[in-house]
Amino acid sequence: MEPFDRIMDQMTLRADFLVDRRRLKRSLALWRLLAIAAAVALVAGLAFQSDDxxxxxxxxxxxxxxxxxxxxxxxxxxxxxxxxxxxxxxxxxxxxxxxxxxxxxxxxxxxxxxxxxxxxxxxxxxxxxxxxxxxxxxxxxxxxxxxxxxxxxxxxxxVILQWAEVTELLGKLGIKMEEVKSGALKAIPSPFQPLDEAGRALTQEMVSESQKWFVDLVAKSxxxxxxxxxxxxxxxxxxxxxxxxxxxxxxxxxxxxxxxxxxxxxxxxxxxxxxxxxxxxxxxTDWLRITAKSVAIWTGLPATALDKLFAPGNALERVQLDGLVSVWHAQTN
Incomplete structure (x- = not known):
């Protein structure tokens, strides 16, 4: 056999070997996946038979x-x-x-x-x-x-409706609020102006109506x-x-x-x-909690320092309350 023909035969055998090897690898990978799937199915079946x-x-x-x-x-x-x-x-x-x-x-x-x-x-x-x-x-x-x-x-x-009236504070800071309203009762109550008698009467009327609804709900329930x-x-x-x-x-x-x-x-x-x-x-809330704790750790504060801030009924939740509120404010020192 000529040297050239011998080289070609060797190359053909090597190519066939590589193809067979790839097929074997794919076959083994498939069987591994099937074995894993079977094991998972078995564990799941046994788990579902467990009452707990x-x-x-x-x-x-x-x-x-x-x-x-x-x-x-x-x-x-x-x-x-x-x-x-x-x-x-x-x-x-x-x-x-x-x-x-x-x-x-x-x-x-x-x-x-x-x-x-x-x-x-x-x-x-x-x-x-x-x-x-x-x-x-x-x-x-x-x-x-x-x-x-x-x-x-x-x-x-x-029922409670609360807001902070900050006109005196703004005056001390040299800040004056200006506004143009479509009517005298628009944006009432407002933290940026003292409540007049008409505004107070309107606010009390709304709170009283909600209170009556709440009391009637209790009476019926x-x-x-x-x-x-x-x-x-x-x-x-x-x-x-x-x-x-x-x-x-x-x-x-x-x-x-x-x-x-x-x-x-x-x-x-x-x-x-x-x-x-x-x-x-x-x-x-999750992102805010994660970010706040990351900042605390980065600044050297203990991560637990912010736990109270994100606990149920925390200060963060309280400042987010808006509108008519039905909440009991326990006195704190």
Missing amino acids: FATAIGYKPHIARVNISGLIREDTDREEMLKDIAKSKHVKAVILRVNSPGGTTVGGESLHRAIQNLRKKKPVVAVFSTVATSAAYMAGIASDHVIARGSSITGSVG RSIDPGAIPGLTEGRIYSGRQALKLKLIDQLGGEDDAIAWLEEKRKIEKDLKVIDWKAKESQS
């Missing part, structure tokens, strides 16, 4: 727990979550754990309505923790049954005469024990008592697990 795992991800009958904490504002993500709970065939009942001083009146109104819609599909029990006042009480009484601790703080049925309850129309607070005597709540106790009531009165299956359902958090 299946319940934890919502694929077994359970009681849904929804936490309502911090300052209440209108929250479309939470309302969507409540709709999902109502639709879920695996959720047999709902416990609302409420620990909130209230929030915006609109936030309480929208949450009250969302809970009313939920209870058309599932039995709902509200469990009041340390505080459940104003808009939080408004939300809680939309449930089928209301439970509170004896020392819980509740009530505070009322609790089947009570508001005038017969000391301080109710004046916005006072009550302990859980006082609230029970005045029929503002139904029972003293906690979550175990809520489960017992569901089992006895609504015939919910015994020993169902209670699983937390959580709405999606606001992405803007």
Whole structure:
């Protein structure tokens, strides 16, 4: 055989070897993927047979727990979550754990309505923790049954409209506000001018109308005469024990008592697990928290220094409140 022909034969054999090797690699990769998929399917199958795992991800009958904490504002993500709970065939009942001083009146109104819609599909029990006042009480009484601790703080049925009047401060800074309005009552109340009698009367009329709506809502939800309850129309607070005597709540106790009531009165299956359902958090708040903590670390401050700022009911939430507010302001030093 000529040298040239020998070289060509060797090159052909090498090419065939490379092609076969590539085919073998592809075949091995395919079998690896199939083996991994089979292993994942096996683990998933075994996991779904586990009651604890299946319940934890919502694929077994359970009681849904929804936490309502911090300052209440209108929250479309939470309302969507409540709709999902109502639709879920695996959720047999709902416990609302409420620990909130209230929030915006609109936030309480929208949450009250969302809970009313939920209870058309599932039995709902509200469990009041340390505080459940104003808009939080408004939300809680939309449930089928209301439970509170004896020392819980509740009530505070009322509406507030607050603003800062800063004309004196601006004057000291040498700043004068000018404006052109379409009418005398436009932009009233305003932080940039003292409130006159017409503006005060208008503002009081709006607050009083909202207060009447709130009181009527309590009267209807609790089947009570508001005038017969000391301080109710004046916005006072009550302990859980006082609230029970005045029929503002139904029972003293906690979550175990809520489960017992569901089992006895609504015939919910015994020993169902209670699983937390959580709405999606606001992405803007997440980014603000991450950015603030990054700055704290970069400047040498402990990352925990900002935890209180982003905790439920924090100062950041309070400055974001706007419009009519139904919130109990605890005195702080």
